[in-house]
Every structure is written in C-alpha cells, then in structure tokens.
Amino acid sequence: MDISIHRPESLSGSLREAWHRAADESPGYANPFLSPEFAAGIGGFRGGARVAVLSEGTEAVGFFPYERTSLGVGRAVGLGLSDCQALVHRPGVTWDAQELLRACGLSVFEFDHLVEEQKPFDRYVTGTFASPVVDLKTGEGGYAQWLRGAYPGLARTTLKKERRLGRDLGEVRFVFDERDPAMLRTLMQWKSAQYRRTSRMDRFARPWIVNVVEHLFRVREEHFTGVLSVVYAGDRPVAAHFGPRSRTVFAAWFTAYDPELSYYSPGLIMHLRMAEAAGREGVRVMDLGRGEKEYKDWLKTRELRVGEGFVSRSHPVATAHRLWRRPVRGLRNTVLAHPRLREPADRLLKTVGALRTSGGTGSGRERSGRADPARTGSDRAGPHAR
Structure with missing residues (x-):
C-alpha cells in the first residue's frame, strides 16, 4: 500500500x-x-x-x-x-x-x-x-399532507402555529435552496447572538469558520452542495438553516431564528419543512448529528x-x-449523559448568557412549552455545542 x-x-x-x-x-x-x-x-x-x-x-x-x-x-x-x-x-x-x-x-x-x-x-x-437520522420519503400532496402522514403527533400543533404566524406576519413560505448571500449573513448574525445568549463559544466570531461557511455556500457540485433554507412570513425571515448535502444525505448543521418569534416554534417548523423538501429533492437521509435532544427524538427514524x-x-x-x-x-x-447534570449546567449557561445580554434583544425563550431545535438542537449541547 x-x-x-x-x-x-x-x-x-x-x-x-x-x-x-x-x-x-x-x-x-x-x-x-x-x-x-x-x-x-x-x-x-x-x-x-x-x-x-x-x-x-x-x-x-x-x-x-x-x-x-x-x-x-x-x-x-x-x-x-x-x-x-x-x-x-x-x-x-x-x-x-x-x-x-x-x-x-x-x-x-x-x-x-x-x-x-x-x-x-x-x-x-x-x-x-447515537447519531439520529431521518429516513426521508416523498409523500403525495403538499407539505401539510406529508406532515400528517410522517409526524401525526406534531402535525396539529405545528400547522396551527404556522397558520397563526401567517395571520400575524404574512403568508408563510419556505425556500429550500435560498441563494441570497445576505440571508446567509443574517443566519450567522442570529447564530452568534444565540451563542452569546447561551454562553456557548461563538463560532462565527472565528473568521476562518465564517470563511468556510461562505465558501461552502457557493459550492454547487453533484456530490456536495451548500444549501441555505429559509422560512419567511410575508417578506420577513423567520428561521434559517445552512447545511451541506450530497446526492442522498442532507446534514443538519447551523439553524437559528429571529428570537422575537420564538413563540411560533420556528426551529421545529424549519426542520420539518427541510425534511419534506429534501425528500422531494431526492435526498434519502437527513442526518441530525450526534447529541441527545428532545426534538431529535421526535424526528428520528433510527440511529x-x-x-x-x-x-x-x-x-x-x-x-x-x-x-x-x-x-x-x-x-x-x-x-x-446524565439529565440531572446536563439540565443544571444548561441552565447555568443560559443564566450567564442572560446576564451578559441584559438590556439587549431579549432571551428569546420558548413560550409554547415545546423545545425548539434552533435553540436546543443547534446549540448541540454535545461535542461541538453548535
């Protein structure tokens, strides 16, 4: 050899x-x-x-x-x-x-x-x-029909929140492959603010990571494409995600949302919309990444x-x-590995973050009683705390 x-x-x-x-x-x-x-x-x-x-x-x-x-x-x-x-x-x-x-x-x-x-x-x-994944299937009809078939336990509440979001801010629309670089910068700004609120390391304070993400956003190859997905309400961006895909695998990577809109569970809406759209694009697996999070348990089909x-x-x-x-x-x-240790540690980080950002944009707490993946999952209280 x-x-x-x-x-x-x-x-x-x-x-x-x-x-x-x-x-x-x-x-x-x-x-x-x-x-x-x-x-x-x-x-x-x-x-x-x-x-x-x-x-x-x-x-x-x-x-x-x-x-x-x-x-x-x-x-x-x-x-x-x-x-x-x-x-x-x-x-x-x-x-x-x-x-x-x-x-x-x-x-x-x-x-x-x-x-x-x-x-x-x-x-x-x-x-x-464990590294949870979602096996994607293309359903008949539109997004709402797919959601009811794939995740009946989430469909009613999620669709209700989407309708409310549409009434409050304007028609909800989803763009799976958004090509506007300004929206990528908005995602990174949201994510940086989220890192600071939760006292995690701000990855986008590192120029080389910003440069890598901006570079991968421009890659459009058969075996690798950088995909920026955005949920809009009217003309206002609500949530965004950037991650790479191959021909058959889509990797969940950086997700963030407007913290003023946390009530609508925009992170969960984003992941469900991405799963449905990626399946229609021919992707067979959405990789949620290593880390134990409640929303991953809701979405995963295997590990x-x-x-x-x-x-x-x-x-x-x-x-x-x-x-x-x-x-x-x-x-x-x-x-x-131990919720009795993980939850107090997470609360401590959030308290420190709230003290740091007091008087700023607010904590963006989830008021619906349902954890949101843009906050819990993408912070990945896991090996990368992404």
Whole structure:
C-alpha cells in the first residue's frame, strides 16, 4: 500500500473522481462531510489540512482527510464542525492504523464522529454515541399532507402555529435552496447572538469558520452542495438553516431564528419543512448529528453510531495530548449523559448568557412549552455545542 500526502484543495480532478467513486460504492460514506469538497473547503482556510491518498499500484483506493499541527498532533479535518469522519475507501481495502499515522507524520489522531465501519481504528475508540437520522420519503400532496402522514403527533400543533404566524406576519413560505448571500449573513448574525445568549463559544466570531461557511455556500457540485433554507412570513425571515448535502444525505448543521418569534416554534417548523423538501429533492437521509435532544427524538427514524477516541503511536507528544484531552472529554460526556447534570449546567449557561445580554434583544425563550431545535438542537449541547 502506497500512501502519498496532498493538500485537499489541490487534489487533481482524477483523484477527486476516485474519491467520489469510493464513496459511491459504500453507502456509509455518502455523507457530505466525507466529500473532497468539504475537505477542500476546510483546507482553503486551515493551513494544516491534508489528505493521505492510499494507492494500490496506480489506482487510488482510499482517502484520509486530517489536520496536522507543527508538533505532529492530528485531528479529523474540520473537527468541531464535521459530523462524520472516516478514511473513505473502496470495498475490501485494508490498512494499518500505525502505518497510516507514520506516513502522515502524526503522533496522535483525534476523532469524535467516526463511522462504525473503520475496523483498523476500532481498538482506539474510547466511546460510541447515537447519531439520529431521518429516513426521508416523498409523500403525495403538499407539505401539510406529508406532515400528517410522517409526524401525526406534531402535525396539529405545528400547522396551527404556522397558520397563526401567517395571520400575524404574512403568508408563510419556505425556500429550500435560498441563494441570497445576505440571508446567509443574517443566519450567522442570529447564530452568534444565540451563542452569546447561551454562553456557548461563538463560532462565527472565528473568521476562518465564517470563511468556510461562505465558501461552502457557493459550492454547487453533484456530490456536495451548500444549501441555505429559509422560512419567511410575508417578506420577513423567520428561521434559517445552512447545511451541506450530497446526492442522498442532507446534514443538519447551523439553524437559528429571529428570537422575537420564538413563540411560533420556528426551529421545529424549519426542520420539518427541510425534511419534506429534501425528500422531494431526492435526498434519502437527513442526518441530525450526534447529541441527545428532545426534538431529535421526535424526528428520528433510527440511529447511527459514531465513535470518538485517539489513534496514537508511542510518542511523548501523543501521551501529553491524551492526558490533556481525555479528562475534558470524559467530563463533558458525563454531563451530557446524565439529565440531572446536563439540565443544571444548561441552565447555568443560559443564566450567564442572560446576564451578559441584559438590556439587549431579549432571551428569546420558548413560550409554547415545546423545545425548539434552533435553540436546543443547534446549540448541540454535545461535542461541538453548535
């Protein structure tokens, strides 16, 4: 097995095509976060991004995207943003994890959303977690008929709130693939405000993340398209979501809404509208991402399993990295796994956020008694707190 190292944004057209073929032959690699387009998007703004290309003879059969520091610490490409990680390869291809790290110049490789099929990494997995997904089906008739058939328990309340929203602000309409970059900026502004209200790290305060999202918004390829979806009431945007899709998988990523309109559960309306529209577009799975949230339990049809852990070689840098990172992960996972710990921690963060923003735009609390995914899900009190 020959292994060569490349910049992801500089891969040749033939290598990208080989990557796409490998993903097409294995349904588990259909997620847009496993595409060369996503790796190239990260690589355009992250100097340490690389792709290891595994070749048998003259044929490229595997692709391993990662980021590397000057000390040889490696992490999954886009760690903290990516909801799916893997070495993408043709069926039947095998590799050795230690040999792979040596070829990449890594002492350790950290991951947190590894797909299950990565057998050479199995012994390095320190925990596995549910990643809910929605199997999408195209229904007859319009959105309301689809909603009643797919989610009868949510249909009555959701449709009632949509009608009320329409009466109060203007006709409700949904755009699955909005191409207005100004609306993308509005989404990022809403999301930043939400992060601050809830005392989460503001991802959009980091220029490289803003640049990556703006870049991916412009990507329109067969295997990867950045999709901005918006719910409008009249001419007013109510909620928005940006996420990538492949031909068959749509990834829920960044969702936010106008906090003044939280009463109408706009985040839930957004996710339901996206599921119906994506199914009509030929998407078969909507990936909600790792993390336990009530709205995911309402929407999911099944769960995948993803792993987190560290592949490491015998090296002092690897030892130091594990000693630093594992306790942090362990504490976080303990809090997230136990509602008695998670709920007080979440309340504390919201209280701190309210104190920080007092006198500002308001807390945007959900007054309907139903949790809203733009607040609870996209904050992902999970590994990325997105």
